[in-house]
Amino acid sequence: MLYVIMALLPTSLFGIYNFGIRALILILVTIASCVASEWIFNKIVHKKNSIDDLSAVVTGLLLALNLPASLPWWEAVIGGVFAIVIVKMMFGGLGQNFMNPALGARCFLLICFAGKMTYFVYDGVTGPTPLAELKAGETVNTLSMLLGNIRGTIGETSVVAIMIGAMFLILMGVIDLRIPGTYIVTFVIFITLFGGHGFDPQYITAHLCGGGLMLGAWFMATDYVTSPITSKGKILFGICLGCLTGLFRLFGGSAEGVSYAIIISNLLVPLIEKVTLPKPFGKGGEK
Numbered sequence: 001m002l003y004v005i006m007a008l009l010p011t012s013l014f015g016i017y018n019f020g021i022r023a024l025i026l027i028l029v030t031i032a033s034c035v036a037s038e039w040i041f042n043k044i045v046h047k048k049n050s051i052d053d054l055s056a057v058v059t060g061l062l063l064a065l066n067l068p069a070s071l072p073w074w075e076a077v078i079g080g081v082f083a084i085v086i087v088k089m090m091f092g093g094l095g096q097n098f099m100n101p102a103l104g105a106r107c108f109l110l111i112c113f114a115g116k117m118t119y120f121v122y123d124g125v126t127g128p129t130p131l132a133e134l135k136a137g138e139t140v141n142t143l144s145m146l147l148g149n150i151r152g153t154i155g156e157t158s159v160v161a162i163m164i165g166a167m168f169l170i171l172m173g174v175i176d177l178r179i180p181g182t183y184i185v186t187f188v189i190f191i192t193l194f195g196g197h198g199f200d201p202q203y204i205t206a207h208l209c210g211g212g213l214m215l216g217a218w219f220m221a222t223d224y225v226t227s228p229i230t231s232k233g234k235i236l237f238g239i240c241l242g243c244l245t246g247l248f249r250l251f252g253g254s255a256e257g258v259s260y261a262i263i264i265s266n267l268l269v270p271l272i273e274k275v276t277l278p279k280p281f282g283k284g285g286e287k
Helices: 002-019 021-044 055-065 073-091 101-112 130-135 142-147 159-171 178-194 201-209 213-220 231-251 258-276
Strands: none
Touching: 002 021, 002 055, 002 159, 002 213, 021 055, 021 073, 055 073, 055 101, 055 213, 073 101, 101 213, 101 258, 130 201, 142 159, 142 201, 159 213, 178 201, 178 213, 178 231, 201 213, 213 258, 231 258
């Protein structure tokens, strides 16, 4: 958990630089609400204190990075409470939750506060995200999307900052390439086949740099608790993520689809692990 926090620092710092003090306040408030929710829940149900494992901090940080900086702080608090109490602790705590708590809370906030969750401001100007402009058939600046000088949530804008953190996790052995690699490759194949632009590098790059795909692929799809543990399962999981994300982005009503793709794939993990479980050899198995 500490390594994940360290890996998210470049993305967090860039988000604060990009969106100002409001982003910093939202990050601190969301982390505090998650940690406090877990501490209070443990007190109420007389369970051992579990905030020392830092999982609540990771959930709060990931949730904050998936929120627009303009979101009112009290809505972020509601999201933090929902992530910890409903998605995580009600199902037994760390290791028992069936979906990523941060993304579960983000989708909950999208349903409850759709207007505020889709209201983006950058450099004092409101407007749609580049991904929404791309879906509308408009031209987007892929270099700005790569660097992060665009509208979006606090942590999704800079692919460079995200990749710095992702490389750190890979070098430290926290994650491997199976899930994010398969996810990204599958998504590229999907939009090449069904996006209507063929193999257009600029169109593909814009899709990869836009929205929360990179943040989701490297930091949320790889969550140990809600992703498969088998090697083949990880690859199948990545294929599901890529297809669902492409389906939601190209044919859905919204320009984004990463959160819903990861949550739905989380729900499929028990089935994925069942069909990809290695067969035992020896007595009772294959000879």
